[in-house]
Amino acid sequence: MRVLLIEDDRVLGGAVREHVASLGYGIDLMTRLDDANEALATTAYELILLDLNLPDGNGLTFLRGLRSRGNTVPVIILTAQDQIASRIEGLNSGADDYLVKPFDLSELTARAAAVARRYGGNANPLLRLGKVELDLARRIVCVKGKPVDLTAREWAVLERLARHPNMMIAKSAIEDSLYEFGAEIDSNAVEVYVSRLRKKLGSDVIKTVRGAGYRVSS
Amino acid sequence: MRVLLIEDDRVLGGAVREHVASLGYGIDLMTRLDDANEALATTAYELILLDLNLPDGNGLTFLRGLRSRGNTVPVIILTAQDQIASRIEGLNSGADDYLVKPFDLSELTARAAAVARRYGGNANPLLRLGKVELDLARRIVCVKGKPVDLTAREWAVLERLARHPNMMIAKSAIEDSLYEFGAEIDSNAVEVYVSRLRKKLGSDVIKTVRGAGYRVSS
DNA sequence: GCCGACCTGACAGCAACCTGAACGGCCTCG
DNA sequence: CGAGGCCGTTCAGGTTGCTGTCAGGTCGGC
Numbered sequence: 100m101r102v103l104l105i106e107d108d109r110v111l112g113g114a115v116r117e118h119v120a121s122l123g124y125g126i127d128l129m130t131r132l133d134d135a136n137e138a139l140a141t142t143a144y145e146l147i148l149l150d151l152n153l154p155d156g157n158g159l160t161f162l163r164g165l166r167s168r169g170n171t172v173p174v175i176i177l178t179a180q181d182q183i184a185s186r187i188e189g190l191n192s193g194a195d196d197y198l199v200k201p202f203d204l205s206e207l208t209a210r211a212a213a214v215a216r217r218y219g220g221n222a223n224p225l226l227r228l229g230k231v232e233l234d235l236a237r238r239i240v241c242v243k244g245k246p247v248d249l250t251a252r253e254w255a256v257l258e259r260l261a262r263h264p265n266m267m268i269a270k271s272a273i274e275d276s277l278y279e280f281g282a283e284i285d286s287n288a289v290e291v292y293v294s295r296l297r298k299k300l301g302s303d304v305i306k307t308v309r310g311a312g313y314r315v316s317s
Numbered sequence: 318m319r320v321l322l323i324e325d326d327r328v329l330g331g332a333v334r335e336h337v338a339s340l341g342y343g344i345d346l347m348t349r350l351d352d353a354n355e356a357l358a359t360t361a362y363e364l365i366l367l368d369l370n371l372p373d374g375n376g377l378t379f380l381r382g383l384r385s386r387g388n389t390v391p392v393i394i395l396t397a398q399d400q401i402a403s404r405i406e407g408l409n410s411g412a413d414d415y416l417v418k419p420f421d422l423s424e425l426t427a428r429a430a431a432v433a434r435r436y437g438g439n440a441n442p443l444l445r446l447g448k449v450e451l452d453l454a455r456r457i458v459c460v461k462g463k464p465v466d467l468t469a470r471e472w473a474v475l476e477r478l479a480r481h482p483n484m485m486i487a488k489s490a491i492e493d494s495l496y497e498f499g500a501e502i503d504s505n506a507v508e509v510y511v512s513r514l515r516k517k518l519g520s521d522v523i524k525t526v527r528g529a530g531y532r533v534s535s
Numbered sequence: 536g537c538c539g540a541c542c543t544g545a546c547a548g549c550a551a552c553c554t555g556a557a558c559g560g561c562c563t564c565g
Numbered sequence: 566c567g568a569g570g571c572c573g574t575t576c577a578g579g580t581t582g583c584t585g586t587c588a589g590g591t592c593g594g595c
Contacts, residue, residue, distance in 0.1 A: 291573090
């Protein structure tokens with residue numbers, strides 16, 4: 100596991116770096132967002148620790164940019180006691196957790212482990228369909244890095260489509276995976292679920308192939 | 318299956334391209350990383366063959382960037398004999414396999430098949446008609462690698478022609494595959510669909526055989 | 536030039552599709 | 566036990582865009 104620490108306080112940054120390194124993980128410390136962006140372009144991190152007040156910009160802006168580019172790497176925000184508003188805004192901007200300074204290093208370890216566990220480390224493959232990502236194992240869907248709640252039926256339709264990206268799936272095939280064999284359904288249920296999925300995921304994810312079925316592209 | 322070949326040696330690149338194309342797969346050859354990134358943005362590849370020494374950058378940097386953006390497309394690195402260090406670094410950077418130059422084309426085939434199999438990608442051959450490729454199983458048509466949407470009738474006409482390339486197909490035969498037996502049609506519907514197909518695929522794909530029918534050439 | 540074959544833009548009709556709304560079943564709370 | 570919310574399903578009305586047709590134009594052979 101490789102960690103990116105973005106923190107301009109050299110004392111705190113050095114302490115965290117040593118602690119993380121002592122746990123046997125790789126860690127890069129950046130004090131500027133510019134440097135962090137450069138590091139992100141060349142290295143695949145599995146966790147980012149992000150301070151919000153940085154010399155060349157706001158960490159929240161950085162985080163939102165990250166998520167809007169479809170990057171779903173776990174991010175833990177490091178904030179001072181008096182920045183509660185920023186903290187909430189951080190979670191809304193796509194952070195996974197936060198730590199209030201000053202924090203105990205063992206608490207950092209625990210939170211980092213929890214976040215990494217939640218994300219399944221590096222093992223679980225994400226299926227990417229443009230700005231939409233789905234984790235088939237965990238039944239999680241994200242749009243631009245933000246999780247979206249789907250009902251059982253909505254998930255079933257999306258999964259059926261996503262398991263064969265770029266392939267046209269007949270409406271009858273989707274019905275078959277929705278209902279038991281032989282369950283005759285004479286309605287437009289699939290159309291309704293597609294409509295609801297489009298409302299949640301964006302209208303350009305599922306394409307209609309008129310007279311044939313539906314398709315998602317990777 | 319569609320392959321992206323990134324190689325600046327024109328002799329080697331051309332040979333690999335012809336070989337892969339002869340196996341019935343789509344392949345795009347790029348000599349610069351800029352072009353490769355552009356191609357990746359618009360086309361879904363199922364395999365990348367990557368040379369490391371390129372005129373506008375290092376292939377390893379490109380590969381790491383690809384992986385950090387969450388792209389998991391299989392990558393096979395093409396390296397010279399003396400670049401053992403790069404080879405190891407390549408595998409660490411997210412490559413799936415490597416080939417040492419000069420390599421036998423049959424070895425390329427075997428490794429590519431192994432990698433594709435490992436990723437569960439169904440490597441179904443494409444039907445090639447000049448710059449047009451069609452995947453009969455997935456009902457996908459591409460022109461110069463870019464997907465094109467066809468309506469049901471348009472697809473039916475194209476499929477009827479493409480299943481027998483270089484052979485003249487009578488207009489009545491196309492009508493028979495469009496409509497139920499006995500459905501009398503007293504119009505120029507086939508001509509209209511051919512016209513619409515030419516607009517979408519390019520005017521040189523379907524040739525008119527005056528007084529007889531139509532033909533596509535492979 | 537003349538004629539038949541073919542091409543193609545336009546258009547009305549219609550089937551397929553979309554989507555807001557409603558309703559009943561199920562579950563969870565209070 | 567009842568209220569309320571969520572989900573699945575159905576329906577109806579609106580919308581989209583495919584389809585077949587036609588008319589006028591173009592092309593090729595003689």
